[in-house]
Amino acid sequence: MRAVLLFTLIVVPGMAQGQGGPLSRTAEHERLDFLVGEWQTTVAPLQEGGEQLHGVMSCAWRIGGLWLEERIRLEFPGRGVRESLELITYDPSRKMYVGTWQDNLSARSTPFVGEWLEDGTFVMTANLQGADGNSVSTTVRYTRISDTEIHMEQFVTTRADAPRLVFKQVLRKTS
Numbered sequence: 001m002r003a004v005l006l007f008t009l010i011v012v013p014g015m016a017q018g019q020g021g022p023l024s025r026t027a028e029h030e031r032l033d034f035l036v037g038e039w040q041t042t043v044a045p046l047q048e049g050g051e052q053l054h055g056v057m058s059c060a061w062r063i064g065g066l067w068l069e070e071r072i073r074l075e076f077p078g079r080g081v082r083e084s085l086e087l088i089t090y091d092p093s094r095k096m097y098v099g100t101w102q103d104n105l106s107a108r109s110t111p112f113v114g115e116w117l118e119d120g121t122f123v124m125t126a127n128l129q130g131a132d133g134n135s136v137s138t139t140v141r142y143t144r145i146s147d148t149e150i151h152m153e154q155f156v157t158t159r160a161d162a163p164r165l166v167f168k169q170v171l172r173k174t175s
Helices: 002-016 026-036
Strands: 037-044 053-062 069-076 082-090 097-101 110-116 122-129 135-145 149-158 165-173
Touching: 002 097, 026 069, 037 069, 097 122
Parallel strands: none
Antiparallel strands: 037 053, 037 165, 053 069, 069 082, 082 097, 097 110, 110 122, 122 135, 135 149, 149 165
């Protein structure tokens, strides 16, 4: 039984994609190299009187350099720590970036797709169902300012509303 389960988990997914062996990194994977490293993060308050939040982000290539693992730990004074994990890759069969995002605020894994804009900004978008049952779209934009600074913004769109900025974050590389 164990052997069948392992075969199903390891071999069958690759066979289903028509792969003859492990995938190789592509130029599309390398475009995400700017995220690799350890980062200090500061989240700017979006409302008057709001507090600035601080945390860390760590990004590293995993699984043969095909999946970028992004871990964020953000401290909310008096309310605890938010931890999240993202896995990002480029899917050559679909010709798009894909990934999942998880955090300690919910028990769900959120799939997303990503793309590069003409201005050099990397954008990831997820469509999900909000707590009220309505659809919600969330978009995260990564803008590389320099080798040691990235600006990250998250926008949320509900129903027919215009995108609303949820947070602005500045990441500064520490290693």
